[in-house]
Structures are given as C-alpha cells and as structure tokens.
Amino acid sequence: MRAQDLLVGYGGAPVCAPVSFTLAPGRAVALVGANGSGKSTVLRAVIGLLEPQSGSLQVLGGDVDERDVGFRRQVASVLDDDAYFPALTVSEHLYLTARGHGVRGADDVVAELLAEFGLTDHARSLPVSLSSGQRRRLLLAAGFVRPRSLLVLDEPEQRLDKAMRDRLAARLVEEKRSGGSVLLATHDADLLRAVADRAVVVADDASRVMSAADAAQVISRENP
Numbered sequence: 001m002r003a004q005d006l007l008v009g010y011g012g013a014p015v016c017a018p019v020s021f022t023l024a025p026g027r028a029v030a031l032v033g034a035n036g037s038g039k040s041t042v043l044r045a046v047i048g049l050l051e052p053q054s055g056s057l058q059v060l061g062g063d064v065d066e067r068d069v070g071f072r073r074q075v076a077s078v079l080d081d082d083a084y085f086p087a088l089t090v091s092e093h094l095y096l097t098a099r100g101h102g103v104r105g106a107d108d109v110v111a112e113l114l115a116e117f118g119l120t121d122h123a124r125s126l127p128v129s130l131s132s133g134q135r136r137r138l139l140l141a142a143g144f145v146r147p148r149s150l151l152v153l154d155e156p157e158q159r160l161d162k163a164m165r166d167r168l169a170a171r172l173v174e175e176k177r178s179g180g181s182v183l184l185a186t187h188d189a190d191l192l193r194a195v196a197d198r199a200v201v202v203a204d205d206a207s208r209v210m211s212a213a214d215a216a217q218v219i220s221r222e223n224p
Contacts, residue, residue, distance in 0.1 A: 076144075
C-alpha cells in the first residue's frame with residue numbers, strides 16, 4: 001500500500017499532519033504517537049471507513065473501497081471496538097467468520113486459534129460474559145481466522161498480559177514471513193521492535209517516518 005500526503009479528519013477539520021509511507025508485502029509499518037494524535041483515524045481511512053480529506057491512498061494496488069468484495073476479502077482489521085456478534089458464542093463467532101471467508105477445515109482452524117489465544121475454556125461462552133481482555137483476544141482471533149493480504153490493527157496489545165503480547169508478536173512475525181502486510185498502531189515498544197520494519201510518527205505539526213528502533217526509543221521515553 002502507499003499513502004502520499006494523506007490528510008484525514010472529521011467535518012473538514014484534520015486531526016493530524018499529512019502522513020506518507022509505503023507498505024510492501026511481507027513488511028510491517030507501525031503508527032506511533034500520543035493518544036489522540038490521529039493514528040486510529042489514519043487506520044480507518046486505510047480500511048475504507050473514512051474518506052480522506054486530501055492526498056492519495058492506494059491499498060493492494062487499487063483505490064480503497066470498503067464496499068468492494070475483492071477489497072474486503074483481502075483486508076482484515078481489528079480496531080479498538082467490540083465488534084462481535086453478541087448472540088453467538090466465542091466458537092460460533094470464529095466459525096462463522098471462517099466459513100464466511102471460505103476457510104477450509106474451519107473446525108480445526110478455530111480450535112487452534114482458541115488454544116493460541118487462551119479461549120478454549122470459553123468456547124461456549126457469550127462475549128458479554130468475557131472479561132475485556134478475553135473479548136480483545138476474541139477480536140484478534142477473528143482477525144487471524146480469515147484469509148487476508150493486509151492486516152490492520154489498532155493498539156492490539158491493549159488489555160493483553162505480557163505472555164499474550166509475546167504470542168501476538170510471534171504471530172505477526174509469522175504473518176510477515178508468509179507474505180502478508182501488517183499496519184498497526186501501538187504504544188508498546190517491545191511489540192514495535194519485534195514486528196515493525198519502519199514507523200510513522202503521527203503528530204499535529206509534522207508526521208515523519210523513522211526506523212522501528214528509533215521509534216521504540218521514543219515510546220520508551222514517553223512511557224518509562
């Protein structure tokens with residue numbers, strides 16, 4: 001994907017300076033910055049939930065159109081929303097997502113993800129009965145249960161313990177190895193170091209691209 005002088009905001013008012021970056025297959029780019037800096041808004045534009053105010057945005061070689069079946073088939077996202085089916089159990093939610101995207105052997109894939117994200121004992125539970133951390137793990141599992149070329153994550157480390165963050169980092173590294181692209185917003189310096197190839201600092205005055213190592217140092221200083 002490629003963003004060039006991408007300006008995003010609401011009601012004609014931009015929320016941050018324009019951002020420019022490229023993301024190739026098998027690579028990961030992290031958006032970093034203070035709370036409220038505009039990272040989530042940039043992600044919403046990338047997945048087609050928000051129309052950019054100016055600049056250009058190409059995802060998977062074409063224009064962004066969330067209504068397009070091909071686009072939706074290739075782009076998976078986990079935002080900071082509880083976007084689950086409230087009437088379905090945890091396993092039903094994942095199974096429906098998998099079958100809806102044509103995953104073969106959906107039963108086995110769902111069982112593996114339930115185990116990986118520590119949800120096996122809650123497979124028959126409704127999301128409302130889960131803790132906030134467990135619901136976050138459900139949403140992440142739903143992102144991984146379907147085919148994708150681009151995975152977009154908004155602060156995926158939120159409400160995860162250290163062991164689960166490490167497991168998530170390993171899963172995202174494997175995502176890159178298999179040729180997938182990862183775009184994530186994060187405040188976690190360890191996750192950034194483990195996963196990202198480059199980082200984009202999103203800010204009011206000027207957004208800039210830097211190495212993941214340099215961005216991790218910025219995060220560490222801001223969150224000692």
